[in-house]
Amino acid sequence: MTTHLLTCFGLASGGGNPALVIEHNHDDEAQRQLIAQASGVSACVFIDRQADGAVVLDYFYPHTRSPLCLHATLAASYVLMTEGAPDSLHVTTAMHGQPLQLRRRAHGFLVGVAPQTPPAVALESYLPSELLAEQLTLASPPVIASVGSSKLLLEVADRTTLRALRPNLELIADWGRLHAINGCYAYCRLEDGQYEGRNFNHLDPAREDCATGVAAGALAWHLQQSLSVQQGHVTQQPCLIEVQLQNGLVWVGGMVQTSTAIVPD
Numbered sequence: 001m002t003t004h005l006l007t008c009f010g011l012a013s014g015g016g017n018p019a020l021v022i023e024h025n026h027d028d029e030a031q032r033q034l035i036a037q038a039s040g041v042s043a044c045v046f047i048d049r050q051a052d053g054a055v056v057l058d059y060f061y062p063h064t065r066s067p068l069c070l071h072a073t074l075a076a077s078y079v080l081m082t083e084g085a086p087d088s089l090h091v092t093t094a095m096h097g098q099p100l101q102l103r104r105r106a107h108g109f110l111v112g113v114a115p116q117t118p119p120a121v122a123l124e125s126y127l128p129s130e131l132l133a134e135q136l137t138l139a140s141p142p143v144i145a146s147v148g149s150s151k152l153l154l155e156v157a158d159r160t161t162l163r164a165l166r167p168n169l170e171l172i173a174d175w176g177r178l179h180a181i182n183g184c185y186a187y188c189r190l191e192d193g194q195y196e197g198r199n200f201n202h203l204d205p206a207r208e209d210c211a212t213g214v215a216a217g218a219l220a221w222h223l224q225q226s227l228s229v230q231q232g233h234v235t236q237q238p239c240l241i242e243v244q245l246q247n248g249l250v251w252v253g254g255m256v257q258t259s260t261a262i263v264p265d
Contacts (some may be wrong), residue, residue: 001025004042004079008071009211009231009239009254016239017211017232018259019075020044029065036060042202042209045072047079055080058094063203066182067095068148069110070213070252077102077109093112098148101249103111110244110253111213115164115221116146121179128154131175131200133168133186139188144181145218147250152176152184153219159196162188163234167200168259176201185215187229195219196230211239213252219243221250 018041046058071122101112183201199212210232220243232239
């Protein structure tokens with residue numbers, strides 16, 4: 001088994017959302033989940049190379065297997081598209097066989113995904129306040145969107161409100177399991193035309209994502225516009241996610257850097 005620890009979407013050197021990329025592993029799902037739990041990082045991706053040369057990516061958070069994780073996909077892109085490799089590559093996901101397009105660029109990588117039809121879920125008016133554990137008025141109606149991992153998108157009034165949120169993480173997890181929604185993404189519009197967001201899908205608040213590519217991609221598709229999303233200020237790991245809409249695909253990109261942190265055995 002070969003492991004690579006990288007950080008993705010970071011603004012500063014060494015910053016970003018960490019992901020562990022694992023090659024040459026033949027464990028079953030339960031064993032892979034144990035590796036993810038012990039990894040100390042927010043996401044692990046296993047690269048499985050098929051006999052016909054196809055590449056399949058299998059994603060695990062510490063608490064569950066995931067259909068798609070875009071920051072882990074960026075990390076896998078770094079490993080797969082080393083010097084001498086082609087500038088583009090097609091892979092698929094393990095859980096749903098979703099096709100992904102990987103593209104190397106001058107600064108970082110891009111992952112191209114097709115938007116998905118999210119589950120049809122009735123969103124009661126009281127739901128956002130219950131999930132976010134605060135009585136508030138959203139800046140726009142809540143919506144569910146997906147580029148492979150469905151998110152409940154909740155627009156709050158401003159950055160101050162966003163950063164002060166202390167949601168009910170257990171309720172978010174329970175509601176998400178019931179409706180096949182992978183957490184909720186609270187966001188706000190900034191004066192410069194960018195956005196800032198926070199992703200809530202872990203039970204431990206200390207594991208809050210500093211960058212969530214699938215949520216930024218879902219937001220761009222919902223708004224039908226290319227955009228930049230800031231994330232990670234609350235976790236003290238400022239990140240920037242860039243999303244472009246091109247020819248019916250959602251392209252999510254950002255910086256990828258190697259990490260010198262020690263990976264647990």
